[in-house]
Amino acid sequence: MKSILEIRAATKSFGGVKALNGVNLTLYQGEIHALLGENGAGKSTLLKSLAGVHSLDSGSITLFGKPFVQGSTRASQDQGVAVIYQEPSLFPDLSLAENVFVGRQPQSGGVVDWSRMNSEAEDLFASLGVTFQVSRTARGLSIADQQIVEIAKALSLKAQVIVMDEPTAALSSKEVDRLFNVARTLKSQGCAVVFVSHRLEEVFALCQRTTVMRDGATVGTAPISDLSQAEIIRMMVGREVSELFPKLPAEIGDVVLEVKNLSSSGQFEGVSFDVRKGEIFGIAGLVGSGRSEVVRAIFGIDRYDRGEVLLGGSRVPHSSPSKAMKLGLALVPEDRRLQGLLMPSPISSNTALTVLENLVRRFVIRKKDESALAKTWAEKLQLKYADIESSVERLSGGNQQKVVLAKWLATQPKVLIVDEPTRGIDVGTKSEVHRLLSQMAQDGLSVVIVSSELPEVLGMSDRILVMREGRQVALLDRHQADPEVVIGYATGALVGK
């Protein structure tokens, strides 16, 4: 096999912090190469160096035997390296065709040739095996589709190296399948595809070789078939993670939360379940199955048409998160950056946000109490932080998620709903979050966990509700729920009653 890209002994520091410290990576023509590592291992910095956002301090990158020109996104593009980010940033007001060709629209006679641009875009999408109406604007496109547009753009640039940074994090399994097919098409066309993911099953399904990074350096490169999942995890964390999802046995008590026949037109229909004290209740389903919509409605963020929600026997009113909170409900939202945290604000104010009323004396928030409260929770959740008054932006994803958890636990809820609790969190912190949830259940909290990561739901939950297209299709006990059964129900391969 011919090597396309070689990175040797790459280093990069940011103000004294070594983000890259001896990275070696070789990419071959026609391979899908997994780049693995915990958050903070240096993957992003490496990708950004390839994208032209950063330049290396030392070390070399060669592309097709020639030195790779660094430090300009335009130069990276021109040399045939394309990076597809987890959440692509398209131009929402421009057509799909123009999004593909932006800045390089096909011209004839010195002016943009729209019909040629549209037909070339159609051809690109067709070569990826998808059919898009290229004249529609990119506004409202799903993340999966946006990624496809980015890939088409990469192809139009004749990219030979296509880097996908956690492309599947926000995709449903159908969309993941489609993306995999696209990646395999790229591979068969001779591109080198770099695939970054926290989901090891995907890596085994798709990739031929893997390079594992830890603390800014490469730990090793090997064919994927030579490694087991456990070996990869060991390489990533440098220690044994005996159990990824430690579920502690908890005493299950009386019913705390009752959801009766909840319906919201166009969103979900006839959802009923109850959650008991000390129970972890999982909701599984594909993205778009209505999982998040149901919990949003329960918490009162979105309205619903029919049905009712009871907490400890009393009715949770419609559309009022603040009343739901007072009754003892808490919701850790899906997107912590957007919905969960005030990013520029300090850890202390973020933690205290839900209980500000208790900290007010004579119309003024007492800063001392705020910090004390935040510190107590930080200790309980083993938050890694330098200063309780520094902004949450500086924390890693996993620690940010702990702050969101702290903020809601501070309300002393009876039922804690967590939506995608570990999205984009590294393996180590992930199992810590799981242990926390498990411990709290043991202490008598009821937890509702919504996740698109099946191992997470399966590993954590006492019972699992499976949703498909807005309806509940199965309610499984822990021992009944194996991956095949849940996926079967979620995709409609198995039909529930």
Add this chain to the structure above:
Amino acid sequence: MRELPVFLGVVIVYVGTGLLNPIFFTPAVLNDILFGVAIVAMLAVAQTFVIVMRHIDLSVGSVVGFTSFLIGDLSSKGFSLIAVLAVALGVGALVGATNGFLVAYLGLPSLVVTLATLYIVRGIFNEVGKGQTIVESMVPRELNWLGLNHLYIFSYLFVIVIVLMVAAGLVMRRARAARDLYAIGSNPQAAKLVGIPVARRIFLAFVATGALSGLAGAVMLARFNSASTQSGLGLELLVIAACVVGGVSIAGGTGSVYGAVLGAVLLQEILLAIGALGIPQFWQLAVNGTLIICAIGLDRYLSTRTKASTIMGYSK
């Protein structure tokens, strides 16, 4: 088609008013609308360049007033028409370049920068034009003629604006550099990442807006046959109103010069309709305001109507 609602508005107001008061259907009234709208329409065309980039240029009212004065003043001192037009263009371009430099290269917000240049240019204008008024005898003969004559029933001033609009429309649709403006307005971060020279584009767009606004001083002088330090006062808001009503989104990324001109026509038409229907003039301003809110409401509705969905493969 984002221009469709405003086009329908233009037709409905015209036909509706005409049915209530047939005078509205006479060529004289039509001409009044088109003659009267020329200045705002031309400035709206110019303004579109910056608004699609998610920027704004408030200095155009001062610029157009100042250049209309300069054209009259200099030509009365014996300068040729070409020379005075070049000065108008140059003054506009200079103000545009100042705006563009501060916004593109120093990263200052255009709202504040152009508010500042609005005052600065008006201040210079007050000093230069202290106590002077441009009267008909000082207006270049050619401009005077353009203001008085018609091509069939269309005022030459309106014809000039239409020619400019079509030219600008072609550029906005067909030139890569102009397409970059839409990309910048739609997603400034991404524009940088795909290698668009964002700062240079912003700079040049401000220069273009300024230059065209400076040139609009000629249209203004041709229309009013006079100019004073009060000329063009407050016009910038009417121009922005025309753009917004015409579907040039203040959030950037969409809209066309055709829409901007239609927006200007609609505002002018309503002004005359209110007169023709005997409605107190107070309502004209209130109606303008209502129209702006409707336009923004429609804009928001259109952009949120398309909900996130997967086109192909798995979808709900």
